[in-house]
Amino acid sequence: MSTNDTFADRLDAAAKAKQSLLERARAKDPTKDPEFAARQEARAAAARAREERDAERKRARRAEQERQAAEREARKLAEIAAAAERIRRAEADAAERVQRAKDDVLSAQKAALMARFGTRKKK
Numbered sequence: 001m002s003t004n005d006t007f008a009d010r011l012d013a014a015a016k017a018k019q020s021l022l023e024r025a026r027a028k029d030p031t032k033d034p035e036f037a038a039r040q041e042a043r044a045a046a047a048r049a050r051e052e053r054d055a056e057r058k059r060a061r062r063a064e065q066e067r068q069a070a071e072r073e074a075r076k077l078a079e080i081a082a083a084a085e086r087i088r089r090a091e092a093d094a095a096e097r098v099q100r101a102k103d104d105v106l107s108a109q110k111a112a113l114m115a116r117f118g119t120r121k122k123k
Contacts, residue, residue, distance in 0.1 A: 005013075030036045
């Protein structure tokens with residue numbers, strides 16, 4: 001550009017510069033590149049593989065959580081069963097102690113009766 005350029009000359013130069021930039025951009029268009037489709041396919045395949053790995057990790061994590069929940073539930077049920085067994089044994093022991101106490105009372109009553117009336121038969 002020189003100092004004698006007119007406004008029209010500057011506009012024309014700007015238009016030529018824009019046109020040359022556009023032509024260079026069109027020349028570098030990736031869709032015209034024969035390797036572009038292969039790169040795009042490779043990117044898509046990598047994305048699919050990444051999604052599959054993520055999905056597999058999520059499935060594995062969910063399965064592990066379900067397994068842990070099942071184990072917790074099994075432990076809880078085992079604890080409940082053990083507590084029920086302890087209660088059953090305690091009730092059985094209590095019933096046995098009550099029966100022994102009844103038997104002791106009956107034996108004492110029988111002994112008292114024998115002591116009281118046993119002497120009459122001897123007379």
